[in-house]
Amino acid sequence: MSGEKVVSIDGLTFSYDGLKVLEDVNLQISKNDFVWIVGPNGGGKTTLVKLILGLLQPRRGTVRVFGLEPAEARSRIGYMPQFAHLDPQFPINVLDVVLMGRLGNGNGLGPFRKKDKAVAERVLDEVGLLDMSRRSFSSLSGGQQRRILIARALAGEPDLLILDEPTANLDLLVEKELYDLLRELNSRLTIVMVSHDPAFVSDNVERVVCVKRKVSEHPTCELEGNFIGELFGGEMRLVRHDKHIGKRKNGE
Amino acid sequence: MSEFIDALMNHAFLQYAMLTGVLASIACGIVGTYVVTRRITYIGGGIAHSILGGMGVAYFLSATYKWNNLHPLYGALVAAILAAVVIGLISLRTREREDTVISSLWAVGMAVGILFISRTPGYNQDLMSYLFGNILMVTSSDLWLIIGLDILVAIIGVLFYNQLTAVCFDEEFARVRGLNVSFYYLLLLCLTALTVVILVTVVGVVMVIALLTLPVAVAGHFTRTMWGTMILATILSMIFVVIGLAVSYGPNLPAGATIILIAGLVYLIVAVGAGIFRYGREF
Numbered sequence: 078m079s080g081e082k083v084v085s086i087d088g089l090t091f092s093y094d095g096l097k098v099l100e101d102v103n104l105q106i107s108k109n110d111f112v113w114i115v116g117p118n119g120g121g122k123t124t125l126v127k128l129i130l131g132l133l134q135p136r137r138g139t140v141r142v143f144g145l146e147p148a149e150a151r152s153r154i155g156y157m158p159q160f161a162h163l164d165p166q167f168p169i170n171v172l173d174v175v176l177m178g179r180l181g182n183g184n185g186l187g188p189f190r191k192k193d194k195a196v197a198e199r200v201l202d203e204v205g206l207l208d209m210s211r212r213s214f215s216s217l218s219g220g221q222q223r224r225i226l227i228a229r230a231l232a233g234e235p236d237l238l239i240l241d242e243p244t245a246n247l248d249l250l251v252e253k254e255l256y257d258l259l260r261e262l263n264s265r266l267t268i269v270m271v272s273h274d275p276a277f278v279s280d281n282v283e284r285v286v287c288v289k290r291k292v293s294e295h296p297t298c299e300l301e302g303n304f305i306g307e308l309f310g311g312e313m314r315l316v317r318h319d320k321h322i323g324k325r326k327n328g329e
Numbered sequence: 330m331s332e333f334i335d336a337l338m339n340h341a342f343l344q345y346a347m348l349t350g351v352l353a354s355i356a357c358g359i360v361g362t363y364v365v366t367r368r369i370t371y372i373g374g375g376i377a378h379s380i381l382g383g384m385g386v387a388y389f390l391s392a393t394y395k396w397n398n399l400h401p402l403y404g405a406l407v408a409a410i411l412a413a414v415v416i417g418l419i420s421l422r423t424r425e426r427e428d429t430v431i432s433s434l435w436a437v438g439m440a441v442g443i444l445f446i447s448r449t450p451g452y453n454q455d456l457m458s459y460l461f462g463n464i465l466m467v468t469s470s471d472l473w474l475i476i477g478l479d480i481l482v483a484i485i486g487v488l489f490y491n492q493l494t495a496v497c498f499d500e501e502f503a504r505v506r507g508l509n510v511s512f513y514y515l516l517l518l519c520l521t522a523l524t525v526v527i528l529v530t531v532v533g534v535v536m537v538i539a540l541l542t543l544p545v546a547v548a549g550h551f552t553r554t555m556w557g558t559m560i561l562a563t564i565l566s567m568i569f570v571v572i573g574l575a576v577s578y579g580p581n582l583p584a585g586a587t588i589i590l591i592a593g594l595v596y597l598i599v600a601v602g603a604g605i606f607r608y609g610r611e612f
Contacts, residue, residue, distance in 0.1 A: 181507035213553035
């Protein structure tokens with residue numbers, strides 16, 4: 078059914094060591110929404126995501142995912158954590174990384190089953206890297222590795238995909254390809270994505286949620302000059318990554 | 330070398346030593362791979378050194394109260410599991426700095442061991458063999474204990490392969506997949522503890538970290554999967570132990586130190602070789 082509430086946050090407050098990170102947050106996310114979570118570093122984006130995943134517990138207020146406690150809804154959530162904490166030298170091949178997404182789908186001890194491998198190969202195909210399945214994860218490019226991690230998140234056959242800064246440290250072209258992939262996936266999945274980059278302003282953005290202790294939401298059409306300045310504090314200018322200023326002349 | 334092979338045919342103590350080394354390599358390859366990829370070799374070192382406390386207490390009790398069945402290895406086993414659980418719970422449940430806790434256990438364990446051994450009546454040759462290992466002194470009853478631990482470690486390490494690998498690779502993702510990450514972390518530390526006890530019989534308390542990490546470090550240059558690393562590390566560890574025993578036997582060198590030197594030398598060659606290979610490809 079359309080309009081189904083995927084995430085429902087009411088009156089949420091969270092603090093670390095008495096320091097309020099999130100205050101009185103209200104946020105509703107419906108089926109097939111594509112939600113960008115933006116805001117300054119330390120503004121509470123990752124904390125908000127961890128609350129939705131049930132990795133943290135709210136001090137006050139409620140978080141419901143598919144109407145359940147977040148921890149109980151995890152089997153329907155696909156998650157891509159921040160990339161930076163992975164060990165680039167870890168000895169593992171692509172297929173085994175993706176298969177990790179099958180853990181918890183009734184998988185107990187011992188090896189994965191045929192069905193798990195079939196699902197893993199299907200999602201690898203979906204992100205366009207099936208022919209890489211036997212390659213070493215560490216030998217892939219940054220963009221390919223992100224795709225593999227998205228495939229791993231998809232391997233649990235989720236209804237909600239949550240990504241924490243999936244495009245950090247990628248160049249613009251690769252970033253765009255990744256966003257295109259996510260938009261394709263959005264046709265069947267609800268997507269919540271943390272992004273720190275203020276230059277994402279893009280035609281297909283559906284919802285932009287700014288987290289800066291308080292959470293505010295704005296229709297994307299308002300996302301222009303003054304508004305960005307208000308969000309990040311002080312005068313800000315939009316960086317036109319899509320265009321380049323003409324070649325510098327000598328001495329300039 | 331032929332002298333060594335002759336001796337191996339004729340002397341039970343050498344056969345026990347060889348069997349101990351080969352069996353220890355299995356636990357070493359499996360658990361060492363988890364320990365190295367999870368980057369907790371320092372915990373392995375802490376557990377290894379705190380074991381001396383357990384061995385010292387067991388040694389003291391058996392000599393003072395004539396509890397002849399209380400083998401130092403049992404003391405080691407208790408101390409190792411205790412150290413693993415303490416380190417694990419403190420790092421999971423409290424805000425103490427993990428490396429500080431490990432360092433304290435490391436030194437306090439050794440202090441306890443040295444105190445008890447010094448108060449034990451009789452000849453104290455054993456301290457040296459605990460510290461630096463004496464694989465040639467392994468008895469048949471030691472061997473049974475090692476076989477038992479080895480089977481236990483191998484079964485758990487293989488049965489929980491998917492879970493342990495996921496926790497080593499990406500703990501946060503594993504938690505979201507519904508894995509009890511704390512449980513698997515403690516399980517991994519306990520496996521490390523058991524493996525360390527096995528390895529102490531081969532190379533002693535001080536050199537355990539080397540045998541736990543060097544075969545994996547070498548194997549890591551040649552494989553791209555966890556299980557591949559485990560198998561190769563096991564084989565390498567067996568080779569190091571066998572060659573170390575053979576080389577040390579003739580000139581009567583300390584076996585543990587010889588094994589470690591060979592492992593270290595191979596690692597150095599492989600690491601430098603890999604560096605040169607990469608450099609050559611880039612230019």
